[in-house]
Amino acid sequence: MTPKTPLLDTVQRPADMKHLSDRQLTQLANELRSETISAVSVTGGHLGAGLGVVELTVALHAVFDTPRDKIIWDVGHQCYPHKILTERRDRIRTLRMKGGLSGFTKRSESPYDPFGAAHSSTSISAALGFAVARDLGGVVPEGLGDAIAVIGDGSMSAGMAYEAMNNAGHLKKRLVVILNDNEMSIAPPTGAMSAYLSRLYAEEPFQDFKAAAKGAVSLLPEPFREGAKRAKDILKGMAVGGTLFEQLGFSYIGPIDGHDMDQLLPVLRTVKARATGPILIHVLTKKGKGYAPAETARDKGHATAKFNVVTGEQKKAPSNAPSYTRVFAETLLQEAAADDKICAVTAAMPDGTGLNLFAERYPSRCFDVGIAEQHGVTFSAALAAGGMKPFCTMYSTFLQRGYDQVVHDVAIQRLPVRFAIDRAGLVGADGATHAGAFDVAYLANLPGFVVMAAADEAELKHMVATAVAYDAGPIAFRFPRGEGNGVEMPERGEVLEIGKGRIISQGARVALLSFGTRLAEVEKAAEALRARGITPTVADARFAKPLDRDMILQLAEDHEALITIEEGAVGGFGSHVAQLLAEEGVFDTGLKYRSMVLPDIFIDQASPADMYAVAGMNAAEIESKVLNVLGVAQIGEARA
The missing domain is CATH 3.40.50.920 (Rossmann fold)
Structure with a gap:
């Protein structure tokens, strides 16, 4: 059933929001959330991330002047509300379908998508590029105004984000980075950065600031008064942990409630009016916000099939065959029961790769390194050098991010890292950005590498066993997304003769x-x-x-x-x-x-x-x- 959205019906593009009052913008956000839930129930797709940024999306488009101002959504899977507000509502129920809207931001689709994405941690680099192009006199049809990167806490586990922040702090360009902190990327966030962000809103100064922010917005301009020592002292007093971002050259403000328009709108308006250099706004949101089935789901409704809006029940086609991912996961568990040297490494995708099962059974031997594929590959290499049998388990399209480490740290040293490559080949609704098209070409040209591909789920079981037994150097096996062929499965995988078809x-x-x-x-x-x-x-x-x-x-x-x-x-x-x-x-x-x-x-x-x-x-x-x-x-x- 299509929700009633009287105010949203009057908004075709962001310019239509400029005359709305703050109270109306809050109502617009509520209607936008209902429309997003309705659309994804029809198409399936990434739900939780978009629901978490509904208010932020409305506030950004209400305050800034898109498409002249460039909003760059990191990963892009949270952009469905953004697409609804930017002249694409009439096609929103074609998301991820043939000939329909992409599930991510896409330059060729709309001028409101200034930079395409589907992999993480690229937004700050892109926003800085737009800011420098603006100041150098770059010309695009819509013009070049402010650059705003919206990056999630999970994406902040990748080194590229800090490389960009370090460069931005050095260049001192006017740039806005919004840290969308929802304590939940795809899996529970991993690492020191996650713990650091958790401390930010656990500390009493932050709690006091959050309570005061709603009624004391007049405090907010202080940090932007150029050269005022008192402003810096106030900032550090309000946010002790913000010094990390300050050391990278950013003025820090937050954390603020990302679902409260009375906080979001004044902060964004102040930044737009007064910022001179790089600013980081720390926004707290809740993934899946406003839809109970998403809020209570283990992954906060990250990715969903078509579903019943009332119950949240997903409409998945029945299958008599197990998924390739499940076969891999269960086979690895079987092998690990007999070999305590087997361990598993993934980069923020334990559920997607099936390693959540391994983590439950062997928590001390399973490592989620966060969105850090480069680190994950080198970490696996050292595990192998240390006598372990690491299965570096990543989607084909994500392993691309760690290719230099595959060459330098694994192949050259002939270390027996086992690469389990999920989502090989064409993957369907996620499109070109997630297609596993290149791994055979970029791995098989490396000296000493063994590269296998499973023809069916039984073959996959054999290839897991083969990888366990192979210690002469790196070995990789690839398998697709989706269900197998329903072939008869062996009790145990057989070790294949290397190089024999x-x-x-x-x-x-x-x-x-x-x-x-x-x-x-x-x-x-x-x-x-x-x-x-x-x-x-x-x-x-x-x-x-x-x-x-x-x-x-x-x-x-x-x-x-x-x-x-x-x-x-x-x-x-x-x-x-x-x-x-x-x-x-x-x-x-x-x-x-x-x-x-x-x-x-x-x-x-x-x-x-x-x-x-x-x-x-x-x-x-x-x-x-x-x-x-x-x-x-x-x-x-x-x-x-």
Whole structure:
């Protein structure tokens, strides 16, 4: 049921908010919260983060002049209320759907999204860039005004945020950073920064300030009086812990109640009117605010499927197969029960990677390092050097952030870090920013690396066991998001022979060599080809590095055509096969070789099947590729 939103109905763009009173802005926030809940109940998506910043979103757009002023949302998953207020309400129920609105900020979607995001901790760097461009006379269609970064407490665990703050403090540009402190990123926040922020509002001076702020807003301009020593003393008296940010060159104010317009609006207006250098406003919010099912959820309603607005019950399609993530998690638990050297490392994604189960069973051997993939990789490297068997468990798209550490700290030192790479391939509604397209290409080119891809959930179990047993250097295995194929599962994983693939079915003329879970589509294509009188050989490579040289060269010798299929970008498995064939002179024999990889584009959100159709990698496209290579007409009967 669509909520009644009489005031929100009058707001198409932020300019429409300028004539509203503070009381009306509070009402607008309430209506915006209801509209956000209603929209996400239809589409699914990130709910809790957006609900936590509803009042902040209204206040920012009411005070600042967007799109001339640039609001940069860190990660961007909290931007649904922002999209509703910025000329996109009529499309808000297309969130994360094919042809619909992105679930994150996206430059090509709206001038109100000045900087796209989906990974964390980039907002302060981007805001500083806009501030410097403004002062250097940069020109964009909307103009360049103030730059405002909104960054969550979880994102402050990443070093990039501090690199940006250090630079901003040095440059002394007019810049606003809003620290959205909700004590809950995706998982409970981790580390010293989290403890530091917790102390800020536990200390009595902060409690006194919070109580006084509502009725004593006149105090707030004091910290901005240039050169006034008393202002600095007042600031430190109100906020003892704020000195960390001051040492980085920021004037600090807060913490303030991020759900109280009587605090938010005066603070933001004061900053807009009087700030001269970098300012950090510490805002306390509650993730999932205003919707009981989200507030009481373990992850505060971080990500949800479609749901019933009244009950909060999610509408998930039933499945008879376990998810790949669950298979990985349960297999790792099984292996860890027999080997006390196995430990697990994740970067703020224990639930998403299944390691919450490991943490419950073996808390002393599970480490959530926060949004700090670079640290997580090097930490894992030292664990390996210290005699442990670390499983560095990250989404493919997030592991990219730690690539230098993979090269320098793991590969060069040949340390046996086990990389469990979740969300391999195209991931659906999260779109291009979360697609695991590049890990095979960026790992398989490293000397001494072993790179595997599971064709199904049983193979994944074998690859976990293989990684446990492998101590000669780094080893990685990748698996996709979603449910498996429903194959029969072994009791225990078997240790695979390194660099050896398997023949699934023997045929003639053309060999289809799959790497990863496209194998199911390959087998569908093979069935369709058999109906045409063509019987292909189907093989599962299992390894992109080292390649199964004997199997590949035999396939090349026995068939007139060889086609590789993988869920990754050019430069991955197929490129390594081509290199092998070229070096062995196989192309001189007339072999027809083709490599099916993800196209050289970023594919927007849709269902995984639709995304793979765009990529040309579903069964029909594989069948068409075979017919084309063999020179068989695609209408009518195939040649015998």
